[in-house]
Amino acid sequence: MNLLERIRKFLNWEIAPKPDSKLLPEVYPHLKAFRLPLILTVVVMLIGTIGYVLIDDFPIIDAIYQTAVTFTTVGFGEIRPISDAGRIFTINLIIAGFAVFSSAIGILVSELNKGHIVAILKERRMLYKIARLKKHFVVCYHNDYTIEVTKQLRKNHIPFVVIDPRPEIHEWALEYKYPHFLQAEPHAELSMLKAHLASAKGMITLSDSIADNIALIASVRLFEKEHFLPRPYYVISAAESMSDVEKLKKLGSDTVVSPTKLTAQRVSAMAARPDMENLLEEFLYKTDNPIDMQEIEVPKYSWAVLKKLKETHIRQIANTSVVGITKKDGKFVAMPKGDVLVTSECRLLVIGTQAGIRTTRDILRKRLKPKELKFV
Numbered sequence: 001m002n003l004l005e006r007i008r009k010f011l012n013w014e015i016a017p018k019p020d021s022k023l024l025p026e027v028y029p030h031l032k033a034f035r036l037p038l039i040l041t042v043v044v045m046l047i048g049t050i051g052y053v054l055i056d057d058f059p060i061i062d063a064i065y066q067t068a069v070t071f072t073t074v075g076f077g078e079i080r081p082i083s084d085a086g087r088i089f090t091i092n093l094i095i096a097g098f099a100v101f102s103s104a105i106g107i108l109v110s111e112l113n114k115g116h117i118v119a120i121l122k123e124r125r126m127l128y129k130i131a132r133l134k135k136h137f138v139v140c141y142h143n144d145y146t147i148e149v150t151k152q153l154r155k156n157h158i159p160f161v162v163i164d165p166r167p168e169i170h171e172w173a174l175e176y177k178y179p180h181f182l183q184a185e186p187h188a189e190l191s192m193l194k195a196h197l198a199s200a201k202g203m204i205t206l207s208d209s210i211a212d213n214i215a216l217i218a219s220v221r222l223f224e225k226e227h228f229l230p231r232p233y234y235v236i237s238a239a240e241s242m243s244d245v246e247k248l249k250k251l252g253s254d255t256v257v258s259p260t261k262l263t264a265q266r267v268s269a270m271a272a273r274p275d276m277e278n279l280l281e282e283f284l285y286k287t288d289n290p291i292d293m294q295e296i297e298v299p300k301y302s303w304a305v306l307k308k309l310k311e312t313h314i315r316q317i318a319n320t321s322v323v324g325i326t327k328k329d330g331k332f333v334a335m336p337k338g339d340v341l342v343t344s345e346c347r348l349l350v351i352g353t354q355a356g357i358r359t360t361r362d363i364l365r366k367r368l369k370p371k372e373l374k375f376v
Contacts, residue, residue, distance in 0.1 A: 019131040025120045033111060037104035042098060044071060050091050056086045071097035075110055077252075108232050123182075130180050130196050133159045138195045138203045140164075140186035142172050144204040145238060145259075150178060161195045187212075187219040198227060202234030210244050213237045214251060221252045293351045295326070296361050300344045303369045310338030317372045318359040320352030 007054040007292035028320065052058040058066060058190040062079055069076045070093050082090065111117055119260045128343070136159035139146055146162065148326060155158045166299030173181040186205070197203070197220075201268060220233055237253040239245045246258045304312050315321055325340060326347040342348075350360050363370050 017131045019194070019196075023127060023190070024124050027120050027124075030111065030116050030120065033107050034104070037100055037107060040100045041071075041104075044051065044093070044096050049350060051089050051093070052086065055089055056080065056082055070077045070094055072101075073097060076322065097135065126180065126182065127194055130161055130182075130194065133161070133180065133196055133199045134199045136160055136180075136196070136199070138186075138192075138197055138200050140203065140205045141207040141212065142166070142169060143206060143208060147176050149204065149206065150176065161200075163191055163195060187215045189219070189223065192219070192223050197223060197233075198229065198376050200233065202265040203235065204236045206238045207230060209245075210239060213248060213253075217248060217251045217253050291351070292354045292357055293323075295347045295349050295356050296357070296364060297345065297347050298342055301367050302342075302344075302364050303366055304364055305344045307342050308338060309336055309340045309342060312342065312363075313373055314350075314360055314363065317363060317370075318352065318356040320350050320356040320360050322348050323351050324349035 003180045009276075042295045045064075045067055048071060049060070052063035052066050053060065058080060066079055070090055073094060115344075128133070137153065139149060139160050139162045142162060142164045148160065150160060159180070160178075161182065162169070162178045163184055163186040164172075165183065165185045167183060169181055169183045172178070182191065182194055184194065186192075203216065203220050205213045207213050207216075217235055217237060220235055223229075224232055234255075235253045236255045236257065237248050238257050238259065239248055240258065240260060242258065242261070245258050245261075248256045309322060309325075323335060325336050325342075326349070327333070327343060328345045331376070348360075350357055352360070
């Protein structure tokens with residue numbers, strides 16, 4: 001560890017993550033048009049310096065300064081007496097400088113009008129911002145569903161990246177306040193790398209086309225295998241018909257949302273229980289609600305594995321209640337009794353305050369029996 005790294009560690013400075021240099025779009029190919037004006041500038045400066053030295057016996061530094069003043073046509077005048085031959089040389093130098101300067105300005109305006117350089121610089125800046133994200137969602141394709149989903153993600157402070165191949169994504173990002181976005185084909189591996197998918201929590205594909213959703217699910221699962229990721233992504237997709245829902249689940253989507261089915265369920269619930277219309281929305285989706293419900297996974301190394309639920313004393317320590325247990329095989333046990341065993345990699349459905357749920361998660365992630373159990 002060198003001295004700079006020791007100082008940074010002592011001051012608790014962290015280096016901001018950067019994207020892989022291979023993912024950054026190249027600016028240099030678009031700067032080739034500036035090579036000729038730059039070469040001509042150097043040549044004219046060299047000729048002017050040599051000319052003043054040979055014609056009027058200028059010192060080298062005075063020759064360089066006089067050439068620069070003449071070449072840029074700033075009008076500072078002569079710093080030393082110049083002969084008639086020197087004045088003729090100065091006139092030619094002014095004309096050459098004006099021609100080179102005019103051509104350089106024309107090339108600069110032309111390249112800026114094309115917009116390639118500006119677009120590349122914006123994309124590079126966006127990739128640096130995306131590289132700092134962790135546990136984010138990659139939302140594919142912009143549509144009405146994407147607008148509403150991203151609103152909820154922002155309210156819950158969940159980071160996300162929106163990917164869409166259409167050039168209008170830049171305008172949509174400004175209009176709908178997408179902090180991170182990319183104009184790219186979502187199913188391409190390069191797009192997944194740029195979206196920092198390796199550090200993402202999952203992907204949400206909301207395309208109106210079932211073919212796009214299928215391609216994305218297959219691409220994500222292939223990305224997992226090729227990059228040897230420790231855990232699979234949580235993939236959420238949308239489908240119109242029930243047959244498409246089954247197809248997407250078989251292909252690897254963890255959750256498939258059907259707008260038609262959701263609408264029918266909401267309407268029937270409103271018809272059956274009008275007084276409960278907004279209870280679920282208030283309970284689950286509002287960030288300022290004091291009561292929360294979350295699913296907590298019990299890791300393999302947890303001290304609570306193979307303990308009875310009542311032996312964990314979660315209710316007494318964290319003031320939360322376990323209202324359901326999902327076993328590793330997917331079997332769900334509702335309202336479990338105290339004698340139910342907590343098994344490895346099961347998921348506890350916990351209800352309580354947000355602080356209490358955080359305490360419960362911390363307790364279950366400990367390897368050794370927590371000290372709090374001594375007081376209950």
